[in-house]
Amino acid sequence: MTADTAHGGHHHHDHHGSHGSPGEMVSVEAHLADILSTVRRLTPIQLAISEAEGCVLAEDVAASRPLPPFDNSAMDGYAVIAADVAEASKDTPVTLRVSGEVAAGDTGAYAVTPGSCLRITTGAKLPAGADAVVPVEDTDGGVAQVAIRIPVTAGDSVRYSGGDARQGEVLLPAGTRLSPMQIAVLAASGRARADVYPRPRLAVLSTGNELTDPGRPLAPGKIWDSNSYMLTAAAREAGCLAYRHGPIPDDPLEMLPAIEDQLLRADLIVTSGGVSMGGEHDVVKETLSRLGTVSFRKVAMQPGMPQGFGTIGEDRTPIFTLPGNPVSAYVSFQLFVRAALGALQGQPDQRLPAVPATVTGPLRSPPGRRSYLRGVLDVAEGTVVPLTGQGSHQIATLGRANALIVVPEWVVQMNEGDSVEVLVLP
Numbered sequence: 001m002t003a004d005t006a007h008g009g010h011h012h013h014d015h016h017g018s019h020g021s022p023g024e025m026v027s028v029e030a031h032l033a034d035i036l037s038t039v040r041r042l043t044p045i046q047l048a049i050s051e052a053e054g055c056v057l058a059e060d061v062a063a064s065r066p067l068p069p070f071d072n073s074a075m076d077g078y079a080v081i082a083a084d085v086a087e088a089s090k091d092t093p094v095t096l097r098v099s100g101e102v103a104a105g106d107t108g109a110y111a112v113t114p115g116s117c118l119r120i121t122t123g124a125k126l127p128a129g130a131d132a133v134v135p136v137e138d139t140d141g142g143v144a145q146v147a148i149r150i151p152v153t154a155g156d157s158v159r160y161s162g163g164d165a166r167q168g169e170v171l172l173p174a175g176t177r178l179s180p181m182q183i184a185v186l187a188a189s190g191r192a193r194a195d196v197y198p199r200p201r202l203a204v205l206s207t208g209n210e211l212t213d214p215g216r217p218l219a220p221g222k223i224w225d226s227n228s229y230m231l232t233a234a235a236r237e238a239g240c241l242a243y244r245h246g247p248i249p250d251d252p253l254e255m256l257p258a259i260e261d262q263l264l265r266a267d268l269i270v271t272s273g274g275v276s277m278g279g280e281h282d283v284v285k286e287t288l289s290r291l292g293t294v295s296f297r298k299v300a301m302q303p304g305m306p307q308g309f310g311t312i313g314e315d316r317t318p319i320f321t322l323p324g325n326p327v328s329a330y331v332s333f334q335l336f337v338r339a340a341l342g343a344l345q346g347q348p349d350q351r352l353p354a355v356p357a358t359v360t361g362p363l364r365s366p367p368g369r370r371s372y373l374r375g376v377l378d379v380a381e382g383t384v385v386p387l388t389g390q391g392s393h394q395i396a397t398l399g400r401a402n403a404l405i406v407v408p409e410w411v412v413q414m415n416e417g418d419s420v421e422v423l424v425l426p
C-alpha cells in the first residue's frame with residue numbers, strides 16, 4: 001500500500017471486536033482472553049546456556065547422568081572404613097596408616113584397606129573400600145598416620161551418586177524461565193545448549209504532535225516523550241529485545257511506513273497515543289485499519305480505558321495501541337502486553353504477582369470500572385499506602401509507586417484497614 005492511498009482515507013474504519021458496540025465496555029478478563037487466544041507462541045530456538053538467561057525452556061531437561069555422577073567426599077578429611085573407627089573417641093583415638101591422598105579431580109584407582117585410610121578433599125571420588133569420611137577437624141591432621149577422634153558410620157560425609165538427582169530425572173520442565181539457578185542446573189547436567197523460546201522482539205512507537213525527545217528544548221505546547229522510553233524499558237525488564245521508535249507525528253503519511261517497517265523485525269508492536277475515543281487527531285486507528293484487524297474498545301478499568309489490540313501484516317503480528325497518558329500506558333503494559341509476551345513464550349498465565357494487603361488510608365474508584373491505583377507496598381507490614389495524585393497523567397506518582405492497588409469494579413470507596421489485592425510491580 002502506498003502512502004498516498006493511506007492518506008486518502010475518507011472514512012474511519014473502526015473495527016469493533018466481538019464484544020459489543022462502541023460505548024459498551026468489556027471487562028479486563030474478556031480483553032485479556034481475546035489477547036491470549038490471538039497470540040501464538042514463537043518457534044523455539046537453540047541457545048548456548050551463556051545466552052539463555054531470562055528465556056523460557058521449550059523442552060524438558062533431564063539429568064543425562066546421576067548427580068553427583070560418582071560417590072564423593074563431602075569434607076576435607078580421611079576416607080576410612082567405618083568399622084575401623086567405630087570405637088574411636090576423643091580420649092581413645094584410633095590410629096590409622098595414611099596410604100596417600102586423593103584430591104578432587106583425581107582419576108586414579110585408589111583403594112582403602114583395613115587399618116589404613118587416604119587423605120581426601122571435598123569432591124574427590126570415594127576410594128574403593130572406603131565407606132565414610134572423617135572430617136580433618138576430628139583428627140590430629142597426621143600425614144603418615146592419623147589419630148581419629150570420633151566414631152563414624154558408613155555414609156558419613158559421603159555424597160552418593162544420584163543423591164542429588166537420578167539419571168533421567170526431569171530437572172527443569174518445559175516452561176521454566178531460566179534464572180541463574182536454572183542456568184546452573186543446565187550446566188551441572190552437562191548441557192551446553194538448550195531449546196528455548198526466543199526473546200520476543202518488541203517494537204515501541206510513540207505518537208503525538210506534542211512529543212519532543214528528552215534532551216531537546218521544549219517549545220510551548222510540547223511535552224517530552226516519556227512513553228517510548230518507559231515501554232522500551234518495561235519490555236526489556238520483561239525479557240524482550242526492545243526497539244524504540246521516537247515520536248511520530250499524528251499523520252498517517254508518517255505513521256503508516258513507520259509501523260510497516262516494524263513488521264519486518266518485530267514479534268509484537270506497541271504504540272502509545274492517538275486512540276482516544278473519537279478524537280479527530282487519532283490517526284493510529286485510521287492507519288491500522290489499512291494494515292490488519294485491530295479492534296478498539298473500552299475496557300472497564302481505570303486508568304487505561306481505551307485499548308486497541310489486533311494483528312497486522314502478512315504474519316499477523318500482534319499489535320497493542322495503548323492510550324497516551326503515561327500511567328495508562330504503563331498499567332496497560334503490565335496487564336496486557338506482559339500477558340502477550342508470556343503467550344509468545346509459551347507461558348499464557350504470566351502475570352504480575354498479587355499479594356493481599358491492608359490499605360492505610362481512604363481511596364475512591366469509579367463504579368463499573370476496575371481501578372489500578374499507584375501505591376507503596378510494605379511487604380513486611382502487609383500494608384499499602386495509596387498515593388495522592390492518581391490522575392493518569394501524573395507521572396510523578398508513578399515514580400514513587402512499587403505496587404498497584406486493585407479496586408474491584410463495583411467498589412467505589414475504601415477506608416483505612418480494608419483488605420485489598422495488590423499487584424507487585426517488577
Ligand code: AMP
Nearest residue numbers: 206225226227273274275276323324325
Ligand atoms: P492520546 O492518547 O494521544 O490522546 O494522549 C493522551 C495524553 O497522553 C495527552 O495528554 C498526551 O499528550 C499524552 N501523551 C501521549 N503520548 C505521550 C508520550 N509518549 N509521553 C508522554 N505523554 C504522552
Ligand code: MG
Nearest residue numbers: 208273274324
Ligand atoms: Mg495523541
